[in-house]
Amino acid sequence: MPRVLLIDDDRELLELLRDYLQGDGFSVSAATDGHTGLKAVLGDAPDIVVLDVMMPGINGMQVLTQIRTLSPVPVLMLTAKGDDTDRIMGLELGADDYVPKPCTPRELAARLRAILKRSQNAPSQKQDTRVPITVGALTLWPAKRRAQRAGKDLALTSTEFSLLEVLARHAGETVSKQQLSEEGLGRPLSRFDRSIDVHVSGIRQKFGLLSDGSSPIQTVIRMGYQLVVE
Structure with a gap:
C-alpha cells in the first residue's frame, strides 16, 4: 500500500483527499503546516509527498527546498491554476510533477500512481531494467x-x-x-x-x-x- 504524505493548510481539502486516496488503496498521513510536514518526511518515510505551494509561515517552495536536502522522495506540487511561475519554480527546485488546484481526487490519484510507477521502476515487458x-x-x-x-x-x-x-x-x-x-x-x-x-x-x-x-x-x-x- 503506497504511503502518501499530504502537506496543505486547507483542512477541508485534506479530509477530502485523504478519504478518496484511502478508498483507492493508499495509506495517507497529513500535515497542515510546513514544519510538521518536514518532520513527517523523515519520521513517516512516505513513498510520495503531495505539497501545496501556498501555505502560511514556511511556504511550499521552502519546504520543497528542505525536502530535497533531506530525502529523494518524489514530490507532487499543488499549484494555483494558471500560475506558470510556481510550476516552473517547483520543477526547478526538484518537484517531480504538479497538479493545478482545484483538482479532482481522481486526477491526483492517477498522477500519484504514474509518479510511483516510474520512481519504483515497475518491470517492463520490453526492457530488462537489470541491464545497465x-x-x-x-x-x-x-x-x-x-x-x-x-x-x-x-x-x-x-x-x-x-x-x-x-x-x-x-x-x-x-x-x-x-x-x-x-x-x-x-x-x-x-x-x-x-x-x-x-x-x-x-x-x-x-x-x-x-x-x-x-x-x-x-x-x-x-x-x-x-x-x-x-
Missing part, C-alpha cells in the same frame, strides 16, 4: 535508479532519471517531447506544458558539458531532444 545502459561516458542502472557520468554519480531526481533513461535508450535519435512525457512522466503532454523543458534543463546542469563546450543533450528545434553519443 551505457552511452559513452554515461552509465545508467535502471533497477537501482542510479546514474554516473565519467565515474561520478549524478544527483538526479526520480523524474530526471526517468527522462534521461528515455533519452539514453534512444541515444543519437531525436525524441519528441510527447514521447518523453508519455514514457518519462507517464502522461500525455498537455498544451503549454513546460515540464519537459524544465526537467531537461535540470539534467543539463547536473550533467556538465562535452569537451567542445556543448551540452550532451541537444535541442532539436520543433522536434524534441537528442542525447549525443560522446
